[in-house]
Amino acid sequence: xxxxxxxxxxxLEGAVTAAVLAxxxxxxxxxxxxxxxxxxAHGEFFMLGAVIAWWIAHSMGGHPAIGFAVALVVAPLIVxxxxxxxxxxxxxxxxxxxxxxxxxxxxxxxxxxQLTLMTYGPEARPVEAPFNTRLAIPxxxxxxxxxxxxxxxxxxxxxxxxxxxxxxxxxxxxxxxxMTRTRAGLVMRATQADRDMALAxxxxxxxxxxxxxxxxxxxxxxAAVLIVPIQQAHYLMGADPLLLSFIVVIIGGLGxxxxxxxAAVLIxxxxxxxSVFFSPTLAKILAxxxxxxxxxxxxxxxxxxxxx
Amino acid sequence: xxxxxxxxxxxxxxxxxxxxxxxVLPAYHHGNLARxxxxxxxxxxxxxxxxxxxxxxxxxxxxxxxxxxxxxxxxQHLGFSAAPALLAGIAxxxxxxxxxALLALRxxxxxxxIVTLMFxxxxxxxxxxxxxxxxxxxGFVIQQxxxxxxxxxxxxxxxxxxxxxxxxxTCLLASLWLIRHPFGKTLVAIRExxxxxxxxxxxxxxxxxxxxxxxxxxxAAAGASYGLLFGYAGASFASVQYxxxxxxxxxxxxxxTVLGPFIGTLFMFYLIxxxxxxxxxxxxxxxxxxxxxxxxxxxxxxxELRARIWRWLP
Amino acid sequence: MMLLSTRGLSxxxxxxxxxxDVDFDLPIGQVRALIGPNxxxxxxxxxxxxxxxxxxxxxxFFDEVDITALPAHKRIMLGMAYTFQITSVFSRLPAxxxxxxxxxxxxxxxxxxxxxxxxxxxxxLLERMDQEAGDLSYGxxxxxxxxxxxxxxxxLLILDEPTQGLAxxxxxxxxxxxxxxxxxxxxxxxxxxxxxVMETADQVTVLNFGEVLAEGTPDEIHANAAVQAAYLGTx
Numbered sequence: 043x044x045x046x047x048x049x050x051x052x053x054l055e056g057a058v059t060a061a062v063l064a065x066x067x068x069x070x071x072x073x074x075x076x077x078x079x080x081x082x083a084h085g086e087f088f089m090l091g092a093v094i095a096w097w098i099a100h101s102m103g104g105h106p107a108i109g110f111a112v113a114l115v116v117a118p119l120i121v122x123x124x125x126x127x128x129x130x131x132x133x134x135x136x137x138x139x140x141x142x143x144x145x146x147x148x149x150x151x152x153x154x155x156q157l158t159l160m161t162y163g164p165e166a167r168p169v170e171a172p173f174n175t176r177l178a179i180p181x182x183x184x185x186x187x188x189x190x191x192x193x194x195x196x197x198x199x200x201x202x203x204x205x206x207x208x209x210x211x212x213x214x215x216x217x218x219x220x221m222t223r224t225r226a227g228l229v230m231r232a233t234q235a236d237r238d239m240a241l242a243x244x245x246x247x248x249x250x251x252x253x254x255x256x257x258x259x260x261x262x263x264x265a266a267v268l269i270v271p272i273q274q275a276h277y278l279m280g281a282d283p284l285l286l287s288f289i290v291v292i293i294g295g296l297g298x299x300x301x302x303x304x305a306a307v308l309i310x311x312x313x314x315x316x317s318v319f320f321s322p323t324l325a326k327i328l329a330x331x332x333x334x335x336x337x338x339x340x341x342x343x344x345x346x347x348x349x350x
Numbered sequence: 351x352x353x354x355x356x357x358x359x360x361x362x363x364x365x366x367x368x369x370x371x372x373x374v375l376p377a378y379h380h381g382n383l384a385r386x387x388x389x390x391x392x393x394x395x396x397x398x399x400x401x402x403x404x405x406x407x408x409x410x411x412x413x414x415x416x417x418x419x420x421x422x423x424x425x426q427h428l429g430f431s432a433a434p435a436l437l438a439g440i441a442x443x444x445x446x447x448x449x450x451a452l453l454a455l456r457x458x459x460x461x462x463x464i465v466t467l468m469f470x471x472x473x474x475x476x477x478x479x480x481x482x483x484x485x486x487x488x489g490f491v492i493q494q495x496x497x498x499x500x501x502x503x504x505x506x507x508x509x510x511x512x513x514x515x516x517x518x519x520t521c522l523l524a525s526l527w528l529i530r531h532p533f534g535k536t537l538v539a540i541r542e543x544x545x546x547x548x549x550x551x552x553x554x555x556x557x558x559x560x561x562x563x564x565x566x567x568x569x570a571a572a573g574a575s576y577g578l579l580f581g582y583a584g585a586s587f588a589s590v591q592y593x594x595x596x597x598x599x600x601x602x603x604x605x606x607t608v609l610g611p612f613i614g615t616l617f618m619f620y621l622i623x624x625x626x627x628x629x630x631x632x633x634x635x636x637x638x639x640x641x642x643x644x645x646x647x648x649x650x651x652x653x654e655l656r657a658r659i660w661r662w663l664p
Numbered sequence: 665m666m667l668l669s670t671r672g673l674s675x676x677x678x679x680x681x682x683x684x685d686v687d688f689d690l691p692i693g694q695v696r697a698l699i700g701p702n703x704x705x706x707x708x709x710x711x712x713x714x715x716x717x718x719x720x721x722x723x724x725f726f727d728e729v730d731i732t733a734l735p736a737h738k739r740i741m742l743g744m745a746y747t748f749q750i751t752s753v754f755s756r757l758p759a760x761x762x763x764x765x766x767x768x769x770x771x772x773x774x775x776x777x778x779x780x781x782x783x784x785x786x787x788x789l790l791e792r793m794d795q796e797a798g799d800l801s802y803g804x805x806x807x808x809x810x811x812x813x814x815x816x817x818x819x820l821l822i823l824d825e826p827t828q829g830l831a832x833x834x835x836x837x838x839x840x841x842x843x844x845x846x847x848x849x850x851x852x853x854x855x856x857x858x859x860x861v862m863e864t865a866d867q868v869t870v871l872n873f874g875e876v877l878a879e880g881t882p883d884e885i886h887a888n889a890a891v892q893a894a895y896l897g898t899x
Contacts, residue, residue, distance in 0.1 A: 080460055080463075080464070132641060132644075132645065135645055136644055136645065140459060140460045141406050141459070141460070141463070142644050142648065144406075144408075144460065144463055145406075145597065145601070145640060145643075145644050146640065146641055146644040146645070148594055148597075148637075148640055149636075149637045149638065149639070149640030149641035149644065150637065150641060151637065152633045152634060152636050152637025152640070153634060153637035153638060153641065154637075155633070155637075156631035156632075156633050156634035156637060157631070157634065159630065159631045160629060160631045160634070285471070288464065288468075292464070321479070323475055323478055323479045324479055326475050327472050327475045327476055327479060330468045330469070330471045330472040330475065331468070331469070331472045333464070333468045334453070334454075334464075334465045334468035334469045334472065335453075337457060337461050337464055337465050337468070338453050338454070338456050338457055338465055339456075341457065341461060532768050532772075535761070535764075535765065535768075536765065536768075538757070539754055539757065539765050542754040542755070542756055542757060543752060543753075543754055545716075545752070546748070546752045546753070546754065547765070548736055548737050549714070549716065549736060549737075549740060549746050549748070550740065550765055550766045550769060550812070550816070551737050551738075551740030551741045551769045551816070552737055552769070553735075553737050554737070
């Protein structure tokens with residue numbers, strides 16, 4: 043294949059990565075923004091979403107679309123409830139102290155991951171996509187007869203991948219409306235802006251925190267359900283989304299939703315394209331260094347503005 | 351008894367006990383204790399930054415690995431003998447911790463944790479990337495012939511135990527000396543209230559830099575010794591897990607106590623050792639212990655002991 | 665000779681003018697009180713003098729040398745000492761260690777112990793030297809804070825509301841302490857208690873809305889109508 047079609051393919055794959063990444067990272071960003079804590083177990087909520095999706099799809103008979111549709115609703119709900127419970131039993135009790143929360147969520151990471159290993163096992167298992175029509179993409183080439191349209195072998199995508207992009211965009215829009223247009227969003231933003239003031243105005247801050255933590259985890263789980271027909275469910279699959287979400291949230295500016303989405307698109311697309319030229323390991327090295335350096339030299343994120 | 355006498359008696363007593371144990375322990379536990387002493391040295395190094403200076407690093411595996419690979423790569427590819435290779439490992443620790451400190455200390459709190467995590471992860475990936483030399487995750491064995499330190503065969507259990515004890519004693523006494531020295535006392539004050547220390551005329555950045563280099567260097571010495579004593583270097587020692595371990599050991603044993611790192615390492619090692627006989631998911635224990643400690647005993651075993659009974663414990 | 669001077673010193677936070685164009689001179693040996701209503705910019709001004717806060721404009725001179733670019737810890741080493749308005753002792757360390765940390769910047773070995781005991785004695789905390797600072801009463805923590813300033817044997821001692829929260833008897837002791845120090849040590853005293861100001865200060869500077877409103881002897885300031893309107897009337 044020529045470089046041109048190859049780049050188109052990479053961008054398409056990148057767009058899928060970006061869509062899923064944006065969902066996961068917005069979950070992390072929401073938790074950081076409102077609660078001012080970093081949730082290291084975020085990747086494990088993602089993994090749980092995928093594993094529960096497999097479990098639901100596996101135990102339901104009939105057309106794969108039925109199991110998938112149920113998983114799309116139930117998996118984020120279960121994961122959200124688990125996260126709310128974790129918030130109430132652990133985070134609340136350490137008073138959302140930033141450093142102790144990180145240590146506690148590291149513990150939570152191992153607990154979730156290892157319990158999954160004990161019950162689900164070490165295998166990687168696929169979930170069948172609800173629909174999966176192949177769509178070929180044409181390419182234009184200058185040949186003997188001038189410009190002509192060709193259908194290069196391997197250049198194409200599936201209806202499911204396009205649906206993932208669309209679904210993610212829809213959910214992100216929903217989160218944005220929730221945050222900016224509803225009373226729940228107002229309460230969350232008030233808590234984010236000034237916790238003590240929110241308490242003084244009678245906002246039940248602890249409930250808000252529990253719900254935000256649950257919502258953040260549910261978004262990660264939803265992202266995982268969307269990706270699991272493309273990528274298999276495995277108990278160690280949480281590490282990469284965690285790292286990438288970190289990169290996105292930090293580059294997008296901690297706690298800023300539009301910045302997070304913009305950064306997710308940028309990272310998702312460039313991840314696809316960079317891996318055309320570099321080995322994945324080298325790409326990851328560059329990405330981790332980038333996060334570190336951004337935090338050191340531009341802590342407000344690449345797109346954020348500095349507040350004095 | 352004065353505090354100094356009690357301190358010397360307690361820490362000297364531990365070292366004497368560890369020396370004596372080698373003659374009575376069965377082979378399996380003898381080997382374990384050697385390993386625990388090397389890992390506890392790593393924890394002692396971690397404790398200087400976390401326990402005494404109050405800086406929570408999530409990237410100490412970078413220093414442990416710098417020592418391990420500084421030692422093993424010079425043996426493997428440059429034909430160094432054990433003594434200069436050990437020095438090369440320690441030197442690598444000095445350089446790497448200095449470089450990371452200069453960057454990471456521009457941040458504080460959560461940002462410091464994430465920055466150290468990211469650079470350590472970059473270090474781990476770099477080891478994988480240069481798999482041609484490091485053999486990546488699989489790692490490589492350091493042959494018995496290369497593990498002769500001044501004519502002593504470190505692969506032989508008795509020698510190995512003694513070498514581990516020497517390393518641990520050096521690190522333990524160094525940390526005891528440090529926290530009784532004005533520099534160490536200033537570190538403790540920085541942990542308690544950095545702004546106040548600055549307004550007493552101390553260059554707090556320089557102090558934190560010093561703490562991080564000392565901490566990183568001890569960690570590297572432990573990493574280099576681990577490779578040399580147990581004859582293996584692998585990328586897993588640079589992974590996030592090996593940054594979490596010293597945090598876990600120090601939290602369990604008691605952050606900011608001299609004995610805490612050893613006690614935490616000892617307990618955790620046997621906890622994991624016992625549970626890995628039952629399940630492959632032995633890291634579950636680590637997770638549960640982390641959560642329980644954060645919730646119920648943030649001061650750790652030695653810290654609780656100090657708060658309740660022996661207030662003089664250093 | 666001036667020990668401390670500022671020229672055109674200003675600070676604005678997000679458009680809010682906290683301190684505006686302050687020219688301030690403090691001669692060697694003087695006890696100067698800095699007064700003004702809440703939010704007048706006293707702590708911000710002092711923060712810029714000792715390097716905790718970076719000025720937006722203007723310069724600071726110590727010993728007639730421009731120190732505007734020096735970081736806080738270097739200014740302290742030149743002979744400034746600063747005690748915090750909000751009590752900022754090391755609450756988990758013994759009282760003696762709190763003072764020793766301050767003493768070790770200029771002394772070593774046994775001399776530290778002697779100096780620590782002397783400073784604790786000056787503020788009347790000698791018997792409590794082994795107590796954890798956090799276990800001391802609020803008033804005693806304020807006194808410990810002052811002892812940490814004294815032990816540095818500073819040439820300029822900046823005290824930010826030292827008598828806040830002290831009992832009457834402790835305030836009397838504090839006034840005596842300032843009188844003892846006067847002459848040897850130049851003192852800049854931010855103070856709300858007018859009684860303390862009247863009895864200890866040689867000169868008073870009044871700050872209002874970030875600007876110097878008046879300067880003079882305590883009696884002059886007491887009689888100044890503008891000051892009364894701005895400050896005393898509201899007290």
